Amino acid sequence: MRIAAERHGDPPGRASSPLARGGAVLVAGALPVLAFPEPSLWWLACVALVPWLLILRTAPSGRRAVFEGWLGGTGFVIAMHHWLTPNLHVFILVLGALLGLLWAPWGWLVRTLLGGSPSAARGVAAVLAVPSGWLMIELVRSWEGLGGPWGLIGASQWQVDPALRLASVGGVWLLSLLIVAVNTALVLLATSRAARLPALAGLLVVALAVPAAWLWAPRPDPSGRTRVAVVQPGVVNGIESIERRFDRGEELTRSLAGRDVDVDLVVWAESSVGADLIRRPDLAGRLAALSGDVGAPLLVNVDARRADRPGIYKSSMLVGPEGLTGGRYDKIRLVPFGEYVPARALLGWVTSVGEAAEEDRRRGTRPVVLELPGDGLRIGPLVCFETAFPDMSRRLVRDGAQLLVAQSATSTFQGSWAPEQHASLAALRAAESGRPMVHSTLTGVSAVYDAEGEGIGRALGTKESTTAVYEVPLAEGSTLYARFGDWPVYGALAVLAGLSAVAGARTFRPSAQGPGAPRARTVRGSSGRPRD
Structure with missing residues (x-):
C-alpha cells in the first residue's frame, strides 16, 4: 500500500482531505479561462493546466482521477460559460456537470501517464497522449448539440502573431x-528526472514549430481591396425595439451617403430586420432606397417567420438598389437553448426558468456564397454562433468566398466577457482560411481582420452606436489548413489508437511460462520455509 501511495497518490503523511482536493480541482479547472477575453492573459495558457495536472497525477486511485477529471472539467465549463447564468440560471450547473463528464477519462489518462516517477518511455507517451486526449474532448464538445466549440484552449491565442501563423x-x-x-512537458520536468529528456524534446518541438510555420507556411497573396461599412445600432430597449433598431440602422446607413469615401458593401448585424422582406415590401423598399443612396448593396439579417415556408429562419440577404438580389443564406447551426431546445419534449421546462427559445428556429440546408452585384465580390456569410466552427469558414473559402462576413448579436450578454470572446474568433477564422473577415454585431464588439488575423482599424465597443468604414485588403491562395483541414485531429486519434494497441498488447501478452513449461522447484530449508 505504501508503494502504491508513493507511485500514484499523495506522499505518506501529506494526504489532503477529499474536500480540499475537490475545491482545488474546481479552481484549477477554471484557471485556463483567464487566458481568454476579457482578461486575455494569453500567456497564462502555457502554464494554466499545470495545477490541474499536478493534482490528477497524485490521485490515490484511478477512480479518484476519473472523479477529479470530471470535477475540473465542470469548473472549466462553468467558468467558460458563466455569462450564460442570467439566461440559464441553475441549469448552468447542470450544463457544467454534464459537459464535465468529457474530462473524466482524461483524468484517468493523466494519472496513468504522469503518476509517480514516469520513465522516459512513459514521458514520451504522456507528451503525445495527454494533449491528444484533451483534443478529443474539444472535438466531442464541438458538436453543435453539446454547445459547439466555444472555449477551445487554442482560441485563447487569437492575438498572438506566431499562433495565428500556426x-x-x-x-x-x-x-x-x-x-x-x-503544460504536460512542464509537469514532467518538475516531477520526473527520468522523463526530462522527452519533456525537453517536446518543448523543443513546440519552439521549432513557430519559426517553421513562419518561414515555410504559405501566406495569402494580396488581390486588391474593398471598402466595407459596418453598422452597429447599439442597445435599443422598449416594446418596439425591433422597429426602433431598424430605424436606427437606417439612420446610420444613410449617414454613409454624405461621406467622400465610397463603400462596396454595407453590413448589418444579426436580427437587424425583424420581418420577412417578402411579406413587408415596405421594409424591402426602404432598404433598396438606402442601397441606392449609399451606392452599395446591403447585407442584412432577417430573423422572422418566412412567407414561402413554415417556421422562423435567420437569413443573410443581399439588398441592392433594385431590391432583393435573390441571394440568401439560412443559418445552419443553431444555438442550443438560445435558438432551439434539444429534446424539447424532455427539456422544455428550461423555458420556465431561463430565457430559452420559446419556439425552435428552422435550419438552412447548406452553406451559400453570395456574389455582390457589380464588382462580383464573393462573400461567405456566417451567422453568430457559426463563427466558432472552423469547418464552416473553411468550406466557404473552398467554395470560392473572397471575404468572410459574420453577422452577430450578443446584446443579451452586455457587460460580460461574451462580446470580446465572440469577436476574437473572427481573427482565428481569418488566419485559418487565409481570407479577411468582418464581424458585425448589433451592440458590439464589431471588428474586422485581414487574411492573417490581424485587426484592421478600430473595433467598435459595446457602448457605441455608430458606423465605421474599413479598407479591407483581399487575398487569394490557400493556407495549409484550408487545403488539408483537421489533420491535427486525425493525428491525435492515431496517437491514442497506437497507445491503446500497445497497452492491449502488454495486457494480453502470453506468459513466458506456457502450459508445457517446467515449474520452478521450491526447496524448503530446515525451518520449513520456502527457499529459492
Whole structure:
C-alpha cells in the first residue's frame, strides 16, 4: 500500500482531505479561462493546466482521477460559460456537470501517464497522449448539440502573431495540441528526472514549430481591396425595439451617403430586420432606397417567420438598389437553448426558468456564397454562433468566398466577457482560411481582420452606436489548413489508437511460462520455509 501511495497518490503523511482536493480541482479547472477575453492573459495558457495536472497525477486511485477529471472539467465549463447564468440560471450547473463528464477519462489518462516517477518511455507517451486526449474532448464538445466549440484552449491565442501563423497550418486544433503539450512537458520536468529528456524534446518541438510555420507556411497573396461599412445600432430597449433598431440602422446607413469615401458593401448585424422582406415590401423598399443612396448593396439579417415556408429562419440577404438580389443564406447551426431546445419534449421546462427559445428556429440546408452585384465580390456569410466552427469558414473559402462576413448579436450578454470572446474568433477564422473577415454585431464588439488575423482599424465597443468604414485588403491562395483541414485531429486519434494497441498488447501478452513449461522447484530449508 505504501508503494502504491508513493507511485500514484499523495506522499505518506501529506494526504489532503477529499474536500480540499475537490475545491482545488474546481479552481484549477477554471484557471485556463483567464487566458481568454476579457482578461486575455494569453500567456497564462502555457502554464494554466499545470495545477490541474499536478493534482490528477497524485490521485490515490484511478477512480479518484476519473472523479477529479470530471470535477475540473465542470469548473472549466462553468467558468467558460458563466455569462450564460442570467439566461440559464441553475441549469448552468447542470450544463457544467454534464459537459464535465468529457474530462473524466482524461483524468484517468493523466494519472496513468504522469503518476509517480514516469520513465522516459512513459514521458514520451504522456507528451503525445495527454494533449491528444484533451483534443478529443474539444472535438466531442464541438458538436453543435453539446454547445459547439466555444472555449477551445487554442482560441485563447487569437492575438498572438506566431499562433495565428500556426493556425494557418493546422487550425485552432494545432494550437490546442501544442498548448497542452507544453503544460504536460512542464509537469514532467518538475516531477520526473527520468522523463526530462522527452519533456525537453517536446518543448523543443513546440519552439521549432513557430519559426517553421513562419518561414515555410504559405501566406495569402494580396488581390486588391474593398471598402466595407459596418453598422452597429447599439442597445435599443422598449416594446418596439425591433422597429426602433431598424430605424436606427437606417439612420446610420444613410449617414454613409454624405461621406467622400465610397463603400462596396454595407453590413448589418444579426436580427437587424425583424420581418420577412417578402411579406413587408415596405421594409424591402426602404432598404433598396438606402442601397441606392449609399451606392452599395446591403447585407442584412432577417430573423422572422418566412412567407414561402413554415417556421422562423435567420437569413443573410443581399439588398441592392433594385431590391432583393435573390441571394440568401439560412443559418445552419443553431444555438442550443438560445435558438432551439434539444429534446424539447424532455427539456422544455428550461423555458420556465431561463430565457430559452420559446419556439425552435428552422435550419438552412447548406452553406451559400453570395456574389455582390457589380464588382462580383464573393462573400461567405456566417451567422453568430457559426463563427466558432472552423469547418464552416473553411468550406466557404473552398467554395470560392473572397471575404468572410459574420453577422452577430450578443446584446443579451452586455457587460460580460461574451462580446470580446465572440469577436476574437473572427481573427482565428481569418488566419485559418487565409481570407479577411468582418464581424458585425448589433451592440458590439464589431471588428474586422485581414487574411492573417490581424485587426484592421478600430473595433467598435459595446457602448457605441455608430458606423465605421474599413479598407479591407483581399487575398487569394490557400493556407495549409484550408487545403488539408483537421489533420491535427486525425493525428491525435492515431496517437491514442497506437497507445491503446500497445497497452492491449502488454495486457494480453502470453506468459513466458506456457502450459508445457517446467515449474520452478521450491526447496524448503530446515525451518520449513520456502527457499529459492
